[in-house]
Amino acid sequence: MKIVSADRLQKLPPYLFAQLNAKKKELKDKGADIIDLGVGDPDLPTPKHIVDALCAQAGNIENHCYPTYDGMPAFRSAVAGWYQKRFSVSLDHNNETVALMGAKDGLAHICWALFGPGDRVLCPDPGYPVYAAQTMFAGAEIVKYPVRPENKYLPVISELPTKGIKAIFLCYPSNPTSAVADLGFYRELVEWAIKNGIIILNDGIYSEIAFDGYKPPSIMQVEGARECAIEFHSLSKTYNMTGWRIGMAVGNSQILSALLKIKTNTDSGVFQAVQYAGIAALEGSQECVKENCRIYQERRDILAAGLKKMGLEFDLPRATFYLWLKTSGKTGSIDFADLLLEKAGVMVVPGIGFGANGEGYVRMALTIPSQRMKEAVERIGKIL
Ligand SMILES: Cc1ncc(COP(=O)(O)O)c(C=O)c1O
Numbered sequence: 283m284k285i286v287s288a289d290r291l292q293k294l295p296p297y298l299f300a301q302l303n304a305k306k307k308e309l310k311d312k313g314a315d316i317i318d319l320g321v322g323d324p325d326l327p328t329p330k331h332i333v334d335a336l337c338a339q340a341g342n343i344e345n346h347c348y349p350t351y352d353g354m355p356a357f358r359s360a361v362a363g364w365y366q367k368r369f370s371v372s373l374d375h376n377n378e379t380v381a382l383m384g385a386k387d388g389l390a391h392i393c394w395a396l397f398g399p400g401d402r403v404l405c406p407d408p409g410y411p412v413y414a415a416q417t418m419f420a421g422a423e424i425v426k427y428p429v430r431p432e433n434k435y436l437p438v439i440s441e442l443p444t445k446g447i448k449a450i451f452l453c454y455p456s457n458p459t460s461a462v463a464d465l466g467f468y469r470e471l472v473e474w475a476i477k478n479g480i481i482i483l484n485d486g487i488y489s490e491i492a493f494d495g496y497k498p499p500s501i502m503q504v505e506g507a508r509e510c511a512i513e514f515h516s517l518s519k520t521y522n523m524t525g526w527r528i529g530m531a532v533g534n535s536q537i538l539s540a541l542l543k544i545k546t547n548t549d550s551g552v553f554q555a556v557q558y559a560g561i562a563a564l565e566g567s568q569e570c571v572k573e574n575c576r577i578y579q580e581r582r583d584i585l586a587a588g589l590k591k592m593g594l595e596f597d598l599p600r601a602t603f604y605l606w607l608k609t610s611g612k613t614g615s616i617d618f619a620d621l622l623l624e625k626a627g628v629m630v631v632p633g634i635g636f637g638a639n640g641e642g643y644v645r646m647a648l649t650i651p652s653q654r655m656k657e658a659v660e661r662i663g664k665i666l
Pocket of ligand 1: 487528
C-alpha cells in the first residue's frame with residue numbers, strides 16, 4: 283500500500299541535518315574518525331545535584347500520575363524566582379509562566395495556538411528552522427526577514443513589513459549566528475510591536491551560555507513586553523539537559539493561555555520527577571553554569587585562534603556555543619562543509635540549512651572537549 287503523507291510534509295525543505303548525518307555515518311562505517319562540530323547538543327553531563335533530585339523523586343508514587351498541564355506550581359514558582367534573580371523581572375507564576383517539554387514544544391504549539399490561514403509570520407533568515415516549519419504547519423504564511431552581518435545580525439526594525447503580520451519570531455543570543463541583542467534593541471522592537479499590534483515570540487534559550495563576563499538580557503526586562511511578548515526558555519542548554527525535555531514560556535498571560543489550550547489537547551505535561559529536577563536546577567547553586575561557560579570559552583578560544591591563523595573570517599561569539607564562520611567565498615556552504623567532512627573528517631553545518639541568507643557561512647559547535655577541538659583545528663589547517 284502506498285502511504286501518502288499530508289501536503290504540509292511535502293512543503294518542508296530538505297532536512298540538511300539528516301543528509302549530513304547520513305554522510306557522517308557512511309564515512310564512519312569506512313573507519314573514519316569524525317570530529318563532530320555539527321550538533322548543538324552539550325557533551326557535558328547534567329550536574330549531579332539535578333540528577334540526584336530526579337532519583338529522589340522518581341520512586342515517589344505521587345509523581346507517577348499525569349502531571350498538571352501547565353506545570354507544578356512549585357516548578358512555575360522556581361521559574362519566576364529564577365527570572366527575578368537573573369533578570370530582576372517579577373512574574374506571576376500563576377498566569378505568566380507555563381512549563382514546557384523543552385522550548386521546542388512551546389515553539390511548535392504556539393503556532394497552532396495563534397496562527398491560521400491568512401496570517402503572516404516573520405521568521406529570521408538565517409534562523410532556527412523550527413519557527414518557519416511550524417508556521418507553515420499551522421497554515422500561515424512565512425515571511426522571512428534577513429539578519430545580516432552589517433547590522434550585527436539584528437533585524438532592521440524600520441524595514442520590517444507590518445501588513446498582515448501577526449507575529450515575529452526571534453532568537454538572541456542567536457542560533458546559528460551567535461549574535462546578541464541588547465536592551466535598546468528590545469525596547470525599540472517592543473515599541474514597534476505594540477504600535478503595529480504584532481506579537482513577539484522571543485527564543486532566549488541560549489541566554490546563560492555567555493563569555494567574558496557578558497550577561498545577555500531578557501526581553502521581559504523591557505517595559506511593555508508583557509503586553510505583546512512571550513519568551514521561551516529551557517533547561518536544555520543551561521544545565522546540559524537536552525534529553526530531559528524541560529523548559530518554560532513566560533510573559534503575556536493571554537498568549538500563554540492560548541498555548542496552554544493547545545497543549546492541554548495535545549500532551550500531558552512534564553513528568554513531575556523531571557520538574558523536581560528542574561526546581562533543583564533553577565533554585566540550586568549556579569556554579570555549574572559558570573563552569574560550563576568557562577569550558578565553552580576555552581574551546582571557543584582554541585577554535586578562534588586556529589581559524590584566525592588560517593585567515594578565516596568570523597565574529598568572536600559573546601554567547602551560545604556556536605561559531606558562525608565565513609566560507610570566504612571559496613565555495614558554497616554545502617561544498618565547504620563537504621570539504622571539511624571528507625578531507626579533514628570535521629563535521630560542520632552548512633549555513634544554507636538555516637535559510638538562504640546563511641549561504642556563505644558554516645556553523646561550528648563548541649560541544650567537543652578542548653583536546654579534540656585542537657585536533658579539529660589542526661586538521662582544518664592542513665586542508666585549507
Ligand atoms: C534556537 C533554539 N531554540 C530552541 C531549541 C530547542 O530547545 P529545547 O531542547 O529546549 O527544546 C533549540 C535546540 O537546539 C535551539 O537551537
